[in-house]
Amino acid sequence: xxxxxxxxxxxxxxxxxxxxxxxxxxxxxxxxxxxxxxxxxxxxxxxxxxxxxxxxxxxxxxxxxxxxxxxxxxxxxxxxxxxxxxxxxxxxxxxxxxxxxxxxxxxxxxxxxxxxxxxxxxxxxxxxxxxxxxxxxxxxxxxxxxxxxxxxxxxxxxxxxxxxxxxxxxxxxxxxxxxxxxxxxxxxxxxxxxxxxxxxxxxxxxxxxxxxxxxxxxxxxxxxxxxxxxxxxxxxxxxxxxxxxxxxxxxxxxxxxxxxxxxxxxxxxxxxxxxxxxxxxxxxxxxxxxxxx
Amino acid sequence: xxxxxxxxxxxxxxxxxxxxxxxxxxxxxxxxxxxxxxxxxxxxxxxxxxxxxxxxxxxxxxxxxxxxxxxxxxxxxxxxxxxxxxxxxxxxxxxxxxxxxxxxxxxxxxxxxxxxxxxxxxxxxxxxxxxxxxxxxxxxxxxxxxxxxxxxxxxxxxxxxxxxxxxxxxxxxxxxxxxxxxxxxxxxxxxxxxxxxxxxxxxxxxxxxxxxxxxxxxxxxxxxxxxxxxxxxxxxxxxxxxxxxxxxxxxxxxxxxxxxxxxxxxxxxxxxxxxxxxxxxxxxxxxxxxxxxxxxxxxxxxxxxxxxxxxxxxxxxxxxxxxxxxxxxxxxxxxxxxxxxxxxxxxxxxxxxxxxxxxxxxxxxx
Amino acid sequence: xxxxxxxxxxxxxxxxxxxxxxxxxxxxxxxxxxxxxxxxxxxxxxxxxxxxxxxxxxxxxxxxxxxxxxxxxxxxxxxxxxxxxxxxxxxxxxxxxxxxxxxxxxxxxxxxxxxxxxxxxxxxxxxxxxxxxxxxxxxxxxxxxxxxxxxxxxxxxxxxxxxxxxxxxxxxxxxxxxxxxxxxxxxxxxxxxxxxxxxxxxxxxxxxxxxxxxxxxxxxxxxxxxxxxxxxxxxxxxxxxxxxxxxxxxxxxxxxxxxxxxxxxxxxxxxxxxxxxxxxxxxxxxxxxxxxxxxxxxxxxxxxxxxxxxxxxxxxxxxx
Numbered sequence: 001x002x003x004x005x006x007x008x009x010x011x012x013x014x015x016x017x018x019x020x021x022x023x024x025x026x027x028x029x030x031x032x033x034x035x036x037x038x039x040x041x042x043x044x045x046x047x048x049x050x051x052x053x054x055x056x057x058x059x060x061x062x063x064x065x066x067x068x069x070x071x072x073x074x075x076x077x078x079x080x081x082x083x084x085x086x087x088x089x090x091x092x093x094x095x096x097x098x099x100x101x102x103x104x105x106x107x108x109x110x111x112x113x114x115x116x117x118x119x120x121x122x123x124x125x126x127x128x129x130x131x132x133x134x135x136x137x138x139x140x141x142x143x144x145x146x147x148x149x150x151x152x153x154x155x156x157x158x159x160x161x162x163x164x165x166x167x168x169x170x171x172x173x174x175x176x177x178x179x180x181x182x183x184x185x186x187x188x189x190x191x192x193x194x195x196x197x198x199x200x201x202x203x204x205x206x207x208x209x210x211x212x213x214x215x216x217x218x219x220x221x222x223x224x225x226x227x228x229x230x231x232x233x234x235x236x237x238x239x240x241x242x243x244x245x246x247x248x249x250x251x252x253x254x255x256x257x258x259x260x261x262x263x264x265x266x267x268x269x270x271x272x273x274x275x276x277x278x279x280x281x282x283x284x285x286x287x288x289x290x291x292x293x
Numbered sequence: 294x295x296x297x298x299x300x301x302x303x304x305x306x307x308x309x310x311x312x313x314x315x316x317x318x319x320x321x322x323x324x325x326x327x328x329x330x331x332x333x334x335x336x337x338x339x340x341x342x343x344x345x346x347x348x349x350x351x352x353x354x355x356x357x358x359x360x361x362x363x364x365x366x367x368x369x370x371x372x373x374x375x376x377x378x379x380x381x382x383x384x385x386x387x388x389x390x391x392x393x394x395x396x397x398x399x400x401x402x403x404x405x406x407x408x409x410x411x412x413x414x415x416x417x418x419x420x421x422x423x424x425x426x427x428x429x430x431x432x433x434x435x436x437x438x439x440x441x442x443x444x445x446x447x448x449x450x451x452x453x454x455x456x457x458x459x460x461x462x463x464x465x466x467x468x469x470x471x472x473x474x475x476x477x478x479x480x481x482x483x484x485x486x487x488x489x490x491x492x493x494x495x496x497x498x499x500x501x502x503x504x505x506x507x508x509x510x511x512x513x514x515x516x517x518x519x520x521x522x523x524x525x526x527x528x529x530x531x532x533x534x535x536x537x538x539x540x541x542x543x544x545x546x547x548x549x550x551x552x553x554x555x556x557x558x559x560x561x562x563x564x565x566x567x568x569x570x571x572x573x574x575x576x577x578x579x580x581x582x583x584x585x586x587x588x589x590x591x592x593x594x595x596x597x598x599x600x601x602x603x604x605x606x607x608x609x610x611x612x613x614x615x616x617x618x619x620x621x622x623x624x625x626x627x628x629x630x631x632x633x634x635x636x637x638x639x640x641x642x643x644x645x646x647x648x649x650x651x652x653x654x655x656x657x658x659x
Numbered sequence: 660x661x662x663x664x665x666x667x668x669x670x671x672x673x674x675x676x677x678x679x680x681x682x683x684x685x686x687x688x689x690x691x692x693x694x695x696x697x698x699x700x701x702x703x704x705x706x707x708x709x710x711x712x713x714x715x716x717x718x719x720x721x722x723x724x725x726x727x728x729x730x731x732x733x734x735x736x737x738x739x740x741x742x743x744x745x746x747x748x749x750x751x752x753x754x755x756x757x758x759x760x761x762x763x764x765x766x767x768x769x770x771x772x773x774x775x776x777x778x779x780x781x782x783x784x785x786x787x788x789x790x791x792x793x794x795x796x797x798x799x800x801x802x803x804x805x806x807x808x809x810x811x812x813x814x815x816x817x818x819x820x821x822x823x824x825x826x827x828x829x830x831x832x833x834x835x836x837x838x839x840x841x842x843x844x845x846x847x848x849x850x851x852x853x854x855x856x857x858x859x860x861x862x863x864x865x866x867x868x869x870x871x872x873x874x875x876x877x878x879x880x881x882x883x884x885x886x887x888x889x890x891x892x893x894x895x896x897x898x899x900x901x902x903x904x905x906x907x908x909x910x911x912x913x914x915x916x917x918x919x920x921x922x923x924x925x926x927x928x929x930x931x932x933x934x935x936x937x938x939x940x941x942x943x944x945x946x947x948x949x950x951x952x953x954x955x956x957x958x959x960x961x962x963x964x965x966x967x968x969x970x971x972x973x974x975x976x977x978x979x
Contacts, residue, residue: 030780034790037777037855041801044812044852047822051815054822100707107700118711123906124960125719126913128930132937132953133718136725172714236806236916241937248807252920255811263815266808273808277800363875383878390879396872400894409890410880454876461880 045270052264065264072261078250084162085246086232089170090225093178096171098221101182102213105191119179122172131241134169138242163244170232177231178224185220219283226276234273312340312497313374313464315360320369322355322521329355330366331521340495342488343526344512346505348544352521353501354469360499361467362386373464389458390467394474396454397442403453404429404438410461428456431490448479455487459494466491466498472507480504484511505545509533517541535571539652542582549588549622553581553651560651563616563642564597570648578654585611585625587645592633596641598622600634610634614642719957726954728947743951751927752952756959758927759912762843766850767908773851774858774907775900781859782866795863798856805853810920813840813849841922849917854907861906865899898974905967909960929956 053061069075104112122130141154157165194216198208236248245253247269255262315337322330330352337343345353358364360371362383371379378386397406405412407428408421416424429435432452442450451471458466468487472480488511491498502508508515509529516526517540525537536542543550553562560569562581573579590598590612601613601621610628615621622642626634634640727739746752781794816823817840839845869892877887915930924931929952936949 033776033780037773041797041852043823044816047816048812050822096706096710099703103700103703108704111704115707118708118715121715124909124964125715126909126915126930126953126956126960128913128915128933129722129953129956130715130718132933132950133720133722134714135937136721136950137718168714171710175711175715230803234803234806234808236919240916240919241934248916251807251811255920259814259820263811266811270804270808270812273803274800277803278796281796281799361875361879363878383875384881384883386879387881388879390876392872392876394872395870396876398873398876398891400891409877409882412890413877413880413882413886457876457880 045267048263048267052260052267065260066268068261069265069268072254072258072265074245074250074254075265078245078247081162081245082233082247085166085170086229088164088167089174089232090228092167093171093174093228094221094224097175097178097182097224098217101179101186102191102217105183105186106195115179116183119175123176127173127237128241130172131169131238134165134238135242138165158242158244160244163242165242166239166244166246169238170228170235173235173238174224174228174231177227181220181224181227182217185217185223189216191216222283223280226280230273230276233269312338312495314339315465315497315499316370316372317356317360318370318372320356320359320366320371322352322359322364322366328521330359330369332369333518333521333523335516335523335526337497337499339497342491342498342500342511342513344500344502344508344515345518346502346508346515346544347518349503350520351518353503353518355521356518357467357469357499357501360465361388361390387461387463388465388467389461389463390469391451391454391458391471393470394447394450397450397457399442402439402441403434403445406442406453407457407460409457414461424460425456428460429453431459432456432486446479447475448483451475451483452486455490459490459496464497466496468498468500470502471500473502473504480507487511509545515545517544519544536582536650539582542650542652547585547623549583549585550580550620551583551622552618552620552654553579553649555579555651560649562649563644565643567644567646568648569651571650573651574653579651580654581644582650582652583622583644585623587647588622588624589643589645590614590624590626590631590634590640591643592638593641594639596639598640598642600636600638600640603634603636612640614640616642722950722957723954726947726950728950743947744954746948747951747955752929752932752948754927755929755932755952756955758843759929760959762846762850762926762928763908763911766847766854766911767904769847770851770854770858770907770911771900771904774855774903775862777855778859778862778866782863794859798859801856802853802860805914806916807920809849809852810917813845813852814921817845817848841925843926846918846921846926849921850911850914854910857910858903858907861903862899865896865903869895894974898971901970901974902967905963908963912956912960 052065053063100115104115138154138158141151145151157163157168191213194212195208198212199205203211233247235246236252239246239249240252251262251265251269315335317333317335320330320333321328329350333352333356335343335356345356347353355364359366362378362381362385366379369379370377373386373388397403398409401409404422404425407425411421411424425438426435429438432455434449434452434456437445437449437453442453445453454471471487472483475483484507487500500508500512509532512529514526514528515532517524517532519540525532525541527535527537532541532545536545542548551562553560555561555569555573556566558569558573559566560573560579560581567581586609597617598614601615604611604613605628608628609625610631612624612626612631612634613621614624624642726743727741728743747756777794781791813821815821817838818824819840821840840849873891873895874887877891882890913930915934918926918928918931919934922928922931924935933949933952933956936945936952939945
């Protein structure tokens, strides 16, 4: 399941409800809802951890499974590949989207709806449908223009050691989140006014870009980067259908032979993703706090 | 349950209904460590228009919300027409409230908004439509009946809010800073309109504002609140001419604070003496409190004062005059006869020949 | 014409204007820079549009076109035909579509209701700021926790060797009472794990946009709680709630990794069928079947989105 949304950051103010005399009911109901859902969300995590550390033979706790991870067959390969793909996706996404977002905000506001709609499509479109289409296009190389440089390029994209085609597709999948993160940063900081003020004070455009735009976007860029990292590290569908081995597909591959290990690795990848997303949340809160002071 | 009679009530009917009296007894309200209301006592006569005035945090909105039923006071009582309504929930109190902003239901048209109170009382469509039209005509927006709130300007929205509050012929009309979010010109127009409608309907009205000019211009009586207590409640002129405390004096209108000295029953200031009005502080340093229009200024080459700025506002002009002891006073003069009093001119400033208000010379908080 | 560029686009040798500290530019250069200044932003947008065209639009278009191909099993020849399309409306594929739809609808509705309840429960409290922040942050994290790790976490919990399964069997002797993780019901339970947080995240802004003044005004006018929700709160919240539900539906419908890890092919789902069709070495022309299936998915989602847009228009006429 590809990641679906960014972290909202816990900013914003809850509306004040008028105090009404004698309303006990909602308190109990709210507690019940929170208790049941709290259990539902915590138990699977706890159970997985327990699953990986329980020592059935000796009846204690052992971290042996986790110790096995670094040395496991294919782990280093798959993990570093996923990491590399993630970093490349982040770089390409930012290279593509930062200028776009800034341009739309400062110069071409009329294109905003079109851009927003386009970036919303990957969210709604099933990734599996997209990957079927990508596969079909890739199949043109052997089918239609074999022995041309274009075909060679197509083949190079699918190099198993570092499949660039995955990067290209992942950028599309990450589009909604990257755009939203950058757009929020641009709008929230009223980039237009800032740049106009800088221009009015005599700054040239390159100077404005370096001194005004980039610093303002720093938090959103980081935001977008972490979201994309989380997405790519967890992405399974595209990699599996196109037949490459990334971290998630590796987990599935070894799950048959080493169930405990695969759960342990899942827990680990979960922790990594959480850490990334909590970082985003902290960044958001810091930005929110700065704006409120 | 509600005081709305079985048949539709129109403005004519409201006029025949005498306004109901509202009484607040010892209202106390605490938010955590902050005391928003500190034993507030207030008596409002039927049909009276009372403005609650004060700086932010003084408790005026809290008091209003206590009357409306949105905020349950920790202590004290709210009585309407002699009946204790402190424990009556907000939706059974038969009061009309106009909020500062954003209170119109966005998904209903203007007419549907106005008719909302009737709809929840189960009136039929014909009656609702008729009443809505009547009230929209009263506020001058009959032609906008089918618009949606977001299509109206701020002033128009507030007029619709007023119509909506009045549609159910409430016993009391409450207004929570209804004009604060509007442009200056719209504010003046709308406050006059509110007053006109209120006089026509004779409905008891409580109007909360932080703008003293607004309060003074529309109300029968103005109550100045500070830190949850009522400092003074009186008619606008009495409040202005005879403020009971230094806080009221400074909050209402502009007041100059001049260093002064008390000597046997009179006060020395600006090089002359004047009798003291009201209670004089017993001992210690004092300041004289004088309104800008109660000072006389004259060009005088040998004069101690010097004009710093000159602010024209139509019929009168306000001069800021610097005095040798470092203090500055504001003096209002008629624009027509003071053309010579430009910045830099040497002048003499004297208090008018009437008793002067004196207060202890400590800084006023808030 | 932007404020900062006044001197560039007017083309006259007008001196300094409005306190613009830059020196006036001679006419010819200003006219050339003016045209360049207008062209540059459009050029700047090209990379984005090109990228989207090549890597998003092109695959979908190709997919749609090639779904109308079929391979003759004997001659291995490819021809234009609607055979693949026809095939997917019958038999196992039809069951797959229905299965996916059923699962997605159930998950969307359950996720929406529970998520809404959670969002409301957390939002209405004046003293529970910390709780609210915790739930929102947790939702942000959990909404992204899907796919493989989630599936394995649940296998470890209520799978055949799961911790909770063992616990229930040992202590209560019941086991899971007939409930199997590797079924539609099991999938629903697992999907909800990321759908509920997704709902919370999506609907919270809409809940916060409900102004307290509306509730107070309604109260003041004599409305009961129910009347408020019927005439104001409900109509205002309905469009975002429907939108969020659609989002949940799309997410469930498109899910592949979780399903693959849990049920293999025992549960009829379109995504699983597509993967099978693509990896099948047995059936000739299964690739085209896969494309047809994928096209079906795209069309279905498209229909849902059109329906959503229609609902938006109808229910939000006050914004029109």
